[in-house]
Amino acid sequence: MDFNFTDEQKMLRDSARGFCEKMSPMGYVLEMEKSEKGYTPELWNAMVELGWMGLIIPEEYGGVGMGFMDLIVLLEEMGRMCVPGPFFSTVILGGYTLLTGGSEEQKNEYLPRIAAGELVFSFAYTEPGMIKFDPSHVTVTAKAEGESFVIDGTKLFVSDANVADFIIVSARTSGEANDKKGISLFLVDAKDPGISITQLSTLAGDKQCEVVFKGVTVPKANLIGALDDGWSVMEKVMLYASVGKCAEMVGGSMRVLDLVLDYCHQRVQFGKPIGVFQAVQHHCANMAINLQGSKFITYKAAWMLDEGMPATRICASAKAWVSEAYKRFVILGHQVFAGTGFMVEHEMPMYSRRARAAELAFGDAPYYRKVVAQDLKLG
Amino acid sequence: MNFGYTEEEEKYRKRLNEFLDEHMTEEIARQNWEDLGVGPEAREFSKKLYENGFLGLPWPKEYGGGGLSPTYDFILIDELGKRWGAHVPLDVGYTMTGHTILRRGSEEMKKEFIPRIIRGEIEFGLGYTEPNAGSDLGAMMMKAEDMGDYFLINGQKTFNTESHYADYHWLAARTELDPSKPKYKGISLFIVDQRAEGIDIRPMITMSDERTNEVYYDDVKVPKSRLVGEKNKGFYYIMEAIDSERNHVFVPARLWPIVDEMITYVKETSFQGKPLAADPDVQAKIAQMAIELEVAQMLADNARWLELNELPMTMEPEITKVMISELEQRMVDDAMQILGLYGQLDEKSKWTPLRGRIEWFYLHSFMPTIGAGTSEIGRNVIAQRGLGLPRG
Numbered sequence: 131m132d133f134n135f136t137d138e139q140k141m142l143r144d145s146a147r148g149f150c151e152k153m154s155p156m157g158y159v160l161e162m163e164k165s166e167k168g169y170t171p172e173l174w175n176a177m178v179e180l181g182w183m184g185l186i187i188p189e190e191y192g193g194v195g196m197g198f199m200d201l202i203v204l205l206e207e208m209g210r211m212c213v214p215g216p217f218f219s220t221v222i223l224g225g226y227t228l229l230t231g232g233s234e235e236q237k238n239e240y241l242p243r244i245a246a247g248e249l250v251f252s253f254a255y256t257e258p259g260m261i262k263f264d265p266s267h268v269t270v271t272a273k274a275e276g277e278s279f280v281i282d283g284t285k286l287f288v289s290d291a292n293v294a295d296f297i298i299v300s301a302r303t304s305g306e307a308n309d310k311k312g313i314s315l316f317l318v319d320a321k322d323p324g325i326s327i328t329q330l331s332t333l334a335g336d337k338q339c340e341v342v343f344k345g346v347t348v349p350k351a352n353l354i355g356a357l358d359d360g361w362s363v364m365e366k367v368m369l370y371a372s373v374g375k376c377a378e379m380v381g382g383s384m385r386v387l388d389l390v391l392d393y394c395h396q397r398v399q400f401g402k403p404i405g406v407f408q409a410v411q412h413h414c415a416n417m418a419i420n421l422q423g424s425k426f427i428t429y430k431a432a433w434m435l436d437e438g439m440p441a442t443r444i445c446a447s448a449k450a451w452v453s454e455a456y457k458r459f460v461i462l463g464h465q466v467f468a469g470t471g472f473m474v475e476h477e478m479p480m481y482s483r484r485a486r487a488a489e490l491a492f493g494d495a496p497y498y499r500k501v502v503a504q505d506l507k508l509g
Numbered sequence: 510m511n512f513g514y515t516e517e518e519e520k521y522r523k524r525l526n527e528f529l530d531e532h533m534t535e536e537i538a539r540q541n542w543e544d545l546g547v548g549p550e551a552r553e554f555s556k557k558l559y560e561n562g563f564l565g566l567p568w569p570k571e572y573g574g575g576g577l578s579p580t581y582d583f584i585l586i587d588e589l590g591k592r593w594g595a596h597v598p599l600d601v602g603y604t605m606t607g608h609t610i611l612r613r614g615s616e617e618m619k620k621e622f623i624p625r626i627i628r629g630e631i632e633f634g635l636g637y638t639e640p641n642a643g644s645d646l647g648a649m650m651m652k653a654e655d656m657g658d659y660f661l662i663n664g665q666k667t668f669n670t671e672s673h674y675a676d677y678h679w680l681a682a683r684t685e686l687d688p689s690k691p692k693y694k695g696i697s698l699f700i701v702d703q704r705a706e707g708i709d710i711r712p713m714i715t716m717s718d719e720r721t722n723e724v725y726y727d728d729v730k731v732p733k734s735r736l737v738g739e740k741n742k743g744f745y746y747i748m749e750a751i752d753s754e755r756n757h758v759f760v761p762a763r764l765w766p767i768v769d770e771m772i773t774y775v776k777e778t779s780f781q782g783k784p785l786a787a788d789p790d791v792q793a794k795i796a797q798m799a800i801e802l803e804v805a806q807m808l809a810d811n812a813r814w815l816e817l818n819e820l821p822m823t824m825e826p827e828i829t830k831v832m833i834s835e836l837e838q839r840m841v842d843d844a845m846q847i848l849g850l851y852g853q854l855d856e857k858s859k860w861t862p863l864r865g866r867i868e869w870f871y872l873h874s875f876m877p878t879i880g881a882g883t884s885e886i887g888r889n890v891i892a893q894r895g896l897g898l899p900r901g
């Protein structure tokens with residue numbers, strides 16, 4: 131057993147921390163929430179310079195060839211400073227989808243360009259009918275016509291579609307709305323005239339979109355994975371994505387706890403720093419419990435994914451638990467900051483708004499409890 | 510990062526499970542818990558554990574141990590826990606006092622006690638709490654007067670759980686009687702024959718039908734050789750041992766049987782023609798138990814790893830303790846809700862599901878948030894020692 135990061139990972143962490151603090155202070159984050167695009171080319175290009183886009187992409191495709199645990203280190207730091215932009219959509223959703231399901235040609239064509247920071251990806255899998263989270267609910271259709279497929283329907287809550295070069299879309303090629311079989315994945319040019327993209331106005335100020343496909347024709351070569359078997363690819367990608375989200379939440383928790391502890395020493399009421407009051411101390415202790423639990427379950431899940439072990443249960447457990455722990459966490463943080471933390475330009479709301487968005491992304495706690503129940507052979 | 514066990518460790522686990530399949534009964538498991546209290550069956554089982562090479566592996570070779578990593582004891586406790594066994598039968602000696610003897614005891618004391626602890630032969634009663642010294646252990650009044658060649662001990666302990674079957678009393682008493690001296694600097698630890706003349710042990714019965722004890726000392730003479738380490742350092746010895754003790758005692762694995770039994774129950778029990786296992790509410794509850802146990806296991810693994818590598822522990826074992834003691838209450842509540850009306854039946858009723866184990870666990874679940882330090886004290890420790898917040 132070893133709970134240490136490697137020296138390389140520690141170096142990555144230190145440099146990422148410095149970078150994120152410098153490039154993504156609160157003022158920048160709040161400004162980006164209001165901006166159309168959601169990030170600036172300066173930030174993106176600086177991340178490209180550091181090699182982050184290619185971190186998990188194997189060297190043969192122009193990447194650095196590091197593992198998921200290395201990416202976790204990075205995501206934690208990005209989550210810590212709420213770094214905006216389509217990094218997650220591109221590297222994790224785009225990258226792992228291609229790595230998991232892509233053909234050799236597809237990998238050769240796209241992965242080097244992702245690594246070089248030339249492409250932005252978006253992954254369109256949720257739909258208006260998904261009243262409860264369930265990624266197998268796919269009604270967008272893809273009909274075979276000669277050497278092509280024609281895609282029709284609406285996807286919703288699609289992150290970063292507004293800035294994407296390519297959209298990976300889950301579409302039904304056979305079966306009924308909630309069948310896992312019969313879903314196929316397609317790589318679609320986001321600039322296709324049959325696609326219309328509208329930004330949604332969200333709680334966390336992140337860029338989620340409605341994406342409407344009207345008679346969008348894609349060549350058969352753009353099918354990712356086997357026909358009707360997109361689910362097996364998606365399922366795997368969802369594991370990486372949900373654990374990656376956990377890492378962001380862990381990073382956010384780390385930052386909030388630092389801020390809270392500083393405040394506990396500085397803020398004086400009744401002639402004493404508020405950190406001496408036991409009620410406040412117990413809030414902080416509860417934050418520490420939530421943070422430690424979130425960290426280690428996330429690391430365990432990432433480690434099992436890296437080792438190629440069966441990881442469904444651990445990843446589902448992580449996303450279910452961390453999502454709820456983070457919500458408890460920000461409630462406690464707000465409580466300690468009291469009035470001052472309720473102000474819009476305070477850092478606290480930045481995290482509490484994201485806590486909700488992060489819970490909802492890639493499946494919330496009730497969804498993952500169902501996954502765990504299935505893994506326990508219930509139902 | 511690496512969260513796996515070595516091949517050797519997994520082999521040990523496998524061999525251990527084969528042994529437990531054959532020798533571990535529910536009767537023994539319940540004697541290991543405070544539930545029934547250690548009787549002849551658990552004592553016999555303790556010896557067998559040793560004879561089959563499962564006790565003492567991490568302990569120093571010179572006292573009869575195997576000189577291996579403490580991981581082996583963690584595996585042992587985990588596997589016992591998964592079978593309702595909670596811990597080794599003679600738990601206080603093996604997981605608590607033995608380690609302090611190794612750290613602080615004289616050579617003579619180590620030779621006298623450690624080999625017998627390793628062989629699973631002796632048990633200790635833990636003698637800390639007094640009527641006016643619970644969370645505030647430093648306030649203890651039990652008096653040990655230095656009489657030259659022995660100590661003369663008088664006073665009362667309470668909640669000393671193992672004392673009625675223990676061979677020895679692990680006693681904390683005041684050796685500095687000058688009230689102007691700081692109270693933490695006047696306490697010493699002793700090993701007292703639990704049956705010594707002048708000791709009176711009176712039962713106290715808990716709400717979950719376990720026995721603990723009041724222990725009265727009336728002019729009990731204790732030889733100087735039974736003072737552990739140095740005089741007046743007892744409080745510090747207790748504190749330095751506490752993290753490792755938590756790592757050995759607050760073991761998430763011991764809550765797995767609740768999950769396992771509930772899974773069996775909901776699969777085998779139907780309502781309106783459908784197994785309970787198909788009910789989304791039931792699924793969510795059981796899944797949440799498994800999820801929280803997984804988290805708790807990681808907290809425990811982290812604290813154990815710090816201990817194995819002799820890295821500083823500030824709040825980690827405390828976090829595990831607070832988490833799993835409160836988790837036990839949540840789990841039992843969910844389990845009771847799933848059992849519905851039947852959940853209120855105890856083991857004596859013919860209608861009782863799961864042999865009444867859940868009903869017993871409900872009663873028991875009020876204890877872990879109190880015993881060995883309350884959740885409030887735990888949170889104080891996490892905030893002050895762990896997070897560096899100022900003392901009031």
Ligand SMILES: Cc1cc2nc3c(=O)[nH]c(=O)nc-3n(C[C@H](O)[C@H](O)[C@H](O)COP(=O)(O)OP(=O)(O)OC[C@H]3O[C@@H](n4cnc5c(N)ncnc54)[C@H](O)[C@@H]3O)c2cc1C
Pocket residue numbers: 397399400404407408409410465466467468469470472
């Ligand atoms: C939206 C909003 C509207 C408001 N409207 C008004 C208004 O109209 N008029 C007005 O006068 N005020 C108003 N307030 C101020 C409000 O009353 C204060 O925010 C509140 O009393 C808490 O004070 P504080 O924010 O300074 O927190 P602090 O007093 O600094 O508290 C910080 C933390 O320390 C804890 N703490 C402090 N002392 C102790 C103690 N002795 N024991 C245990 N814990 C302690 C607190 O519980 C809190 O967790 C408003 C606040 C908000 C957020």
Ligand SMILES: Cc1cc2nc3c(=O)[nH]c(=O)nc-3n(C[C@H](O)[C@H](O)[C@H](O)COP(=O)(O)OP(=O)(O)OC[C@H]3O[C@@H](n4cnc5c(N)ncnc54)[C@H](O)[C@@H]3O)c2cc1C
Pocket residue numbers: 634635636637638642643644645667668669670671715721876879880881882883884885886889
């Ligand atoms: C079944 C059982 C078995 C036990 N076995 C043993 C044993 O074998 N040997 C042994 O020595 N002891 C044993 N104990 C005693 C146990 O360690 C004490 O019960 C425990 O430390 C709490 O002390 P108390 O019950 O006196 O509560 P108190 O200390 O009186 O606490 C009462 C309440 O006040 C709170 N409180 C106290 N101080 C503070 C503070 N500073 N800040 C915030 N809140 C505070 C507590 O958290 C609690 O909620 C056992 C207890 C039980 C229930």
